[in-house]
Amino acid sequence: MADQYQYPKIGIRPIIDGRLGGVRESLEETTMNMAKTVAELFTSELKYPDGTPMQCVIADSCIGGVKEATDCARKFQRENVGVSLSVTPCWCYGTETMDMDPAIPKAIWGFNGTERPGAVYLAATLAGHNQKGLPSFGIYGRDVQDITDRTVPADVREKLLSFARAGMAVALMKGRSYLAIGSVSMGIAGSEVSSDFFQSYLGMRNEYVDSTEVLRRIEQGIYDKDEYEKALKWTKENCAEGKDYNEEKIQRSRDQKDQGWEFVVKMTLIIRDLMEGNPKLAEMGYGEEAQGHDALVSGFQGQRQWTDFLPNGDFSEAILNSSFDWNGIRAPYMVATENDSLNGVSMLFNYLLTNTAQIFADVRTYWSPDAVERVTDWKPEGQAANGFIHLINSGSATLDGSGRQKIDGKPVMKPFWEISEAEKQDCLDATTWYPANLGYFRGGGYSSNYLTTGGMPVTMCRINLSKGLGPTLQIAEGWTIDLPDHVHSALDERTDRTWPTTWFVPNLTGSGPFTDVYSVMNSWGANHGAISYGHIGADLMTLASMLRIPVCMHNVSDQKIFRPSAWNAFGMDKEGADYRACSTYGPLY
Numbered sequence: 207m208a209d210q211y212q213y214p215k216i217g218i219r220p221i222i223d224g225r226l227g228g229v230r231e232s233l234e235e236t237t238m239n240m241a242k243t244v245a246e247l248f249t250s251e252l253k254y255p256d257g258t259p260m261q262c263v264i265a266d267s268c269i270g271g272v273k274e275a276t277d278c279a280r281k282f283q284r285e286n287v288g289v290s291l292s293v294t295p296c297w298c299y300g301t302e303t304m305d306m307d308p309a310i311p312k313a314i315w316g317f318n319g320t321e322r323p324g325a326v327y328l329a330a331t332l333a334g335h336n337q338k339g340l341p342s343f344g345i346y347g348r349d350v351q352d353i354t355d356r357t358v359p360a361d362v363r364e365k366l367l368s369f370a371r372a373g374m375a376v377a378l379m380k381g382r383s384y385l386a387i388g389s390v391s392m393g394i395a396g397s398e399v400s401s402d403f404f405q406s407y408l409g410m411r412n413e414y415v416d417s418t419e420v421l422r423r424i425e426q427g428i429y430d431k432d433e434y435e436k437a438l439k440w441t442k443e444n445c446a447e448g449k450d451y452n453e454e455k456i457q458r459s460r461d462q463k464d465q466g467w468e469f470v471v472k473m474t475l476i477i478r479d480l481m482e483g484n485p486k487l488a489e490m491g492y493g494e495e496a497q498g499h500d501a502l503v504s505g506f507q508g509q510r511q512w513t514d515f516l517p518n519g520d521f522s523e524a525i526l527n528s529s530f531d532w533n534g535i536r537a538p539y540m541v542a543t544e545n546d547s548l549n550g551v552s553m554l555f556n557y558l559l560t561n562t563a564q565i566f567a568d569v570r571t572y573w574s575p576d577a578v579e580r581v582t583d584w585k586p587e588g589q590a591a592n593g594f595i596h597l598i599n600s601g602s603a604t605l606d607g608s609g610r611q612k613i614d615g616k617p618v619m620k621p622f623w624e625i626s627e628a629e630k631q632d633c634l635d636a637t638t639w640y641p642a643n644l645g646y647f648r649g650g651g652y653s654s655n656y657l658t659t660g661g662m663p664v665t666m667c668r669i670n671l672s673k674g675l676g677p678t679l680q681i682a683e684g685w686t687i688d689l690p691d692h693v694h695s696a697l698d699e700r701t702d703r704t705w706p707t708t709w710f711v712p713n714l715t716g717s718g719p720f721t722d723v724y725s726v727m728n729s730w731g732a733n734h735g736a737i738s739y740g741h742i743g744a745d746l747m748t749l750a751s752m753l754r755i756p757v758c759m760h761n762v763s764d765q766k767i768f769r770p771s772a773w774n775a776f777g778m779d780k781e782g783a784d785y786r787a788c789s790t791y792g793p794l795y
């Protein structure tokens with residue numbers, strides 16, 4: 207069910223030299239056409255999480271002075287604009303026309319056409335933004351264009367789209383909730399939800415529900431019974447139960463296992479309803495429960511109290527994080543296992559930038575080439591030659607992470623609206639649902655197991671909190687890899703064979719944490735990572751700069767880093783400048 211609220215829009219501000227009597231008149235059409243061209247680019251290339259085209263609002267007139275600037279600001283407020291882009295081919299009056307809204311991401315595209323000084327306006331107004339503490343992104347094409355040229359050069363296009371994707375991610379988070387179901391899981395610090403971080407950096411609110419609410423709704427039947435029957439039937443037909451690897455003497459009976467399936471399917475419906483509500487519940491007389499918690503992302507504690515006597519949350523987390531369920535192919539829900547809210551936010555960042563489902567994983571083991579050879583007699587080669595990292599966590603790894611969706615025969619993870627029925631089925635068929643490890647999960651349940659196909663470009667990230675410093679973001683772009691079957695089995699069976707595995711090799715740069723694969727693991731800031739399809743590190747860095755979250759680790763080339771122009775004032779070393787700028791500006795809200 208798509209979010210009921212009205213998505214924020216991108217506001218476009220055509221800026222013009224206000225001198226009437228010839229100058230302005232000669233530029234009106236060109237300037238407004240720039241705005242229309244960019245609006246067409248955004249609506250044709252970018253989509254909201256529900257798959258609809260991103261919406262743009264253009265000022266009613268070109269903006270030549272403060273009156274038209276404030277008229278535009280009022281229109282943007284009425285139209286729920288969350289991202290602002292000014293465009294201009296000419297000189298204009300910076301502080302009289304600039305966007306002064308401190309809370310929304312903003313950028314200026316100064317047309318590189320020398321007939322009129324568009325680039326001069328860009329520089330002058332960025333200076334104004336910097337002097338006023340309103341950092342803005344500057345976009346200036348490398349090659350001079352003719353003033354009549356309405357095309358968007360490739361370098362400008364890339365920056366416009368990167369800015370819009372990251373800006374819209376900021377706008378989509380604002381005002382929405384993180385829903386914690388339960389509290390701290392096994393002493394995982396990320397489960398200690400920092401409301402100050404959510405409020406000050408993301409503009410989000412925190413909602414909390416005790417895990418007993420899930421139990422109450424199961425026991426009192428507060429879920430859509432018809433959907434439940436449909437869901438249970440679909441689950442039995444599509445979620446193959448695997449071998450029970452528990453010791454014979456403690457294995458649960460068939461009847462208990464069947465009850466376990468019924469329980470976890472109900473849990474799934476209920477966690478979804480807790481996140482986004484369900485009008486069916488109102489029809490059943492549960493008006494309050496029908497509202498949900500407006501949660502863009504949630505976390506389920508699970509371990510240990512719940513899982514010490516009730517079926518675990520693995521099925522619910524895995525299915526909700528996937529792009530399909532009994533209702534068909536649909537947008538994934540961001541659900542963090544172990545209520546690791548910081549990894550949940552990391553999944554959310556990835557999701558809002560890509561509209562693709564996310565893998566939540568423990569960053570579990572670095573396998574050196576020597577260790578692999580010692581235990582398997584296989585000497586790692588190719589992409590595995592420098593060793594690799596075992597990403598594995600019971601629970602919320604999307605089934606899309608199996609890599610069974612394809613573009614030109616290569617494994618990918620797609621936005622839900624591009625996934626075919628056959629690909630959905632391939633992801634389901636690639637997944638086995640093993641009876642949960644009763645040593646860990648005394649209450650039973652089922653854990654999803656699959657092996658991610660190698661050859662997928664992926665990006666792992668994680669938001670970490672440090673006392674006295676605040677949030678920082680880590681980013682590691684890399685690839686999933688295939689291992690010879692016997693090697694995978696030998697390594698995987700040393701761990702938890704019933705959980706989903708992704709073998710990951712980060713791209714190495716030869717310096718710092720990316721000197722070698724071991725250093726990436728050794729530098730990772732927490733037990734978890736959020737893994738997205740694609741090399742999206744540059745977009746993550748753009749997003750982080752909008753939120754004033756410094757990036758402490760990344761393997762993105764300098765040329766791809768796109769941050770507000772103000773960052774240049776904080777020095778030539780990009781990392782130090784990022785820290786200084788984020789510290790100076792402080793959290794966005």
Ligand SMILES: C[C@H](O)[C@@H](O)[C@@H](O)C(=O)CO
Nearest residue numbers: 509544568599600646733
């Ligand atoms: C089942 C185990 O307790 C796992 O949940 C645990 O190893 C973790 O995932 C820790 O992040």
Ligand SMILES: [Mn+2]
Nearest residue numbers: 544567568599
């Ligand atoms: Mn974990």
